[in-house]
Amino acid sequence: MFDRLFEKEVAITGVGQSEVGRPSLKSAMRLTLDASLEAIADAGLRREDIDGVAWPGDNNNGNSFSPVGPNALLSALGLKVNWYGGGYEGPGPLAGVINGAMAIAAGLCRHVLVFRTITESSARTLDKGVSALTSKTIGRDSSYFWQWYTPYNVISAISFMAMYAQRHFHDHGTRPDQLAQIALTCRRNAMLNPKAIFRSPMTLDDYFASKMISTPLRMFDCDVHCDASTAIVLSRIDAARACRQAPIRIEAIGAALYQPWSWDQISLTENAAFDVGRMMWARTDLKPKDVNAAQLYDGFSILTMFWLEGLGLCPRGESGRFVEGGARIARGGSLPLNTNGGQLSAGRTHGLGYVHEACLQLWERAGERQIAPHKVAVAAAGGGPLGGSLLLVRE
Amino acid sequence: MLQIYYCAGCRRFFHPPNPICPNCNSFDVAPRPVSGRGRVVTFTINRQAWTPELVEPYVVAIIELAEQANLRLLSNIIGCDPSEVAIDMPVVVTFAQFEDVWIPLFERAGDV
Numbered sequence: 001m002f003d004r005l006f007e008k009e010v011a012i013t014g015v016g017q018s019e020v021g022r023p024s025l026k027s028a029m030r031l032t033l034d035a036s037l038e039a040i041a042d043a044g045l046r047r048e049d050i051d052g053v054a055w056p057g058d059n060n061n062g063n064s065f066s067p068v069g070p071n072a073l074l075s076a077l078g079l080k081v082n083w084y085g086g087g088y089e090g091p092g093p094l095a096g097v098i099n100g101a102m103a104i105a106a107g108l109c110r111h112v113l114v115f116r117t118i119t120e121s122s123a124r125t126l127d128k129g130v131s132a133l134t135s136k137t138i139g140r141d142s143s144y145f146w147q148w149y150t151p152y153n154v155i156s157a158i159s160f161m162a163m164y165a166q167r168h169f170h171d172h173g174t175r176p177d178q179l180a181q182i183a184l185t186c187r188r189n190a191m192l193n194p195k196a197i198f199r200s201p202m203t204l205d206d207y208f209a210s211k212m213i214s215t216p217l218r219m220f221d222c223d224v225h226c227d228a229s230t231a232i233v234l235s236r237i238d239a240a241r242a243c244r245q246a247p248i249r250i251e252a253i254g255a256a257l258y259q260p261w262s263w264d265q266i267s268l269t270e271n272a273a274f275d276v277g278r279m280m281w282a283r284t285d286l287k288p289k290d291v292n293a294a295q296l297y298d299g300f301s302i303l304t305m306f307w308l309e310g311l312g313l314c315p316r317g318e319s320g321r322f323v324e325g326g327a328r329i330a331r332g333g334s335l336p337l338n339t340n341g342g343q344l345s346a347g348r349t350h351g352l353g354y355v356h357e358a359c360l361q362l363w364e365r366a367g368e369r370q371i372a373p374h375k376v377a378v379a380a381a382g383g384g385p386l387g388g389s390l391l392l393v394r395e
Numbered sequence: 396m397l398q399i400y401y402c403a404g405c406r407r408f409f410h411p412p413n414p415i416c417p418n419c420n421s422f423d424v425a426p427r428p429v430s431g432r433g434r435v436v437t438f439t440i441n442r443q444a445w446t447p448e449l450v451e452p453y454v455v456a457i458i459e460l461a462e463q464a465n466l467r468l469l470s471n472i473i474g475c476d477p478s479e480v481a482i483d484m485p486v487v488v489t490f491a492q493f494e495d496v497w498i499p500l501f502e503r504a505g506d507v
Contacts, residue, residue: 153455
């Protein structure tokens with residue numbers, strides 16, 4: 001369909017992450033600097049090598065969902081860049097990676113710093129409602145689509161996630177004990193991640209005892225707010241091969257949305273995940289069976305199930321049976337999933353955390369939670385109409 | 396009376412309203428009365444009081460209106476025990492007035 005696949009000219013050369021706090025006592029800027037400087041050093045680069053900055057949030061300092069923008073970071077670090085960009089979401093929380101890769105492929109930059117900072121935990125010590133849909137505006141959000149939702153007391157995104165899950169249960173016979181395997185698998189992995197927020201064991205009984213928030217989703221189906229920053233360095237492939245460690249190539253991206261940008265007018269049991277998956281697999285000769293590890297968005301557990309299906313890692317409608325018992329998605333299984341504990345247990349780093357973990361695993365630097373050596377991983381983030389994916393290959 | 400945007404170009408309803416039809420891009424669009432009858436496509440019983448004034452439980456649902464496949468509206472189901480709500484349950488519109496705005500809500504309908 002396309003004669004040039006730009007992402008193949010780009011690789012990940014370094015990753016970094018601040019402390020993950022609930023809350024952290026560090027400022028949003030300090031967290032961002034910790035993550036950014038670690039990522040630059042991890043690539044074996046100096047700050048002078050960075051000539052672009054990207055992130056999927058506001059351009060300037062905003063709310064706790066977007067506390068530091070690229071303008072603030074490049075000023076604080078004293079960077080001299082040819083290109084920088086922010087802007088909410090695009091194709092999901094991985095939009096910054098895709099935008100940064102485009103800037104490199106377009107010839108604007110050689111090394112782009114991509115970061116994602118979030119301070120929803122400390123913000124919630126002052127106002128519990130801060131991460132709800134209402135937090136983006138004064139009073140109830142009345143922007144384009146939300147004006148059709150907020151009058152009905154749709155205050156949290158869980159209203160949609162719960163309705164998607166209900167319909168998936170109805171259409172495909174998915175059961176609560178199957179869905180529970182996402183939360184249980186994440187917790188088992190988080191127990192081996194020293195940075196994870198929740199590290200105590202969780203049983204199926206614990207899962208069923210957790211508070212029902214919005215049927216059929218329980219508290220343990222929802223991710224945990226944190227304060228953290230995650231950063232990665234993207235490099236042009238020739239420059240990447242001169243960096244410190246084996247480049248992790250971006251083999252293919254998925255960013256498609258063939259449906260309305262809406263939370264109720266889209267496919268309720270597919271969301272954007274199937275559009276994204278079709279696009280990603282059309283841009284590579286690799287197949288779903290080649291994927292060795294999956295880091296899939298778990299802002300809510302049901303979204304992980306959609307990504308398993310949408311990326312073709314299991315047949316459509318079969319995610320419940322695929323994860324049943326948890327063996328396939330365990331660290332020693334055929335498709336290790338969310339190996340750092342995901343957002344459900346490790347913390348809601350919001351998107352870039354999945355890329356960070358995929359890279360640590362590909363470089364065999366994941367410590368106690370390291371899975372078997374492998375070369376191909378997939379990361380995906382988003383829910384509803386938001387969705388982006390990256391197929392990553394270590395050279 | 397519930398009204399939904401209708402495109403005279405392709406003779407289809409669409410929601411939410413816009414000055415153009417997302418299907419055929421005709422500007423020949425306008426609100427048109429509908430029966431107010433439909434079925435529950437999916438729903439959730441919300442059990443969390445997100446703000447101090449909210450009383451839980453309440454039911455959030457996506458309704459498919461009878462006029463057209465996939466013509467959907469998000470609303471609340473009121474007037475019955477939340478545990479009675481089910482996918483495919485027939486519903487009919489009712490309205491709640493807030494100052495000069497009438498919000499369409501839905502309640503259980505007899506079998507149609």
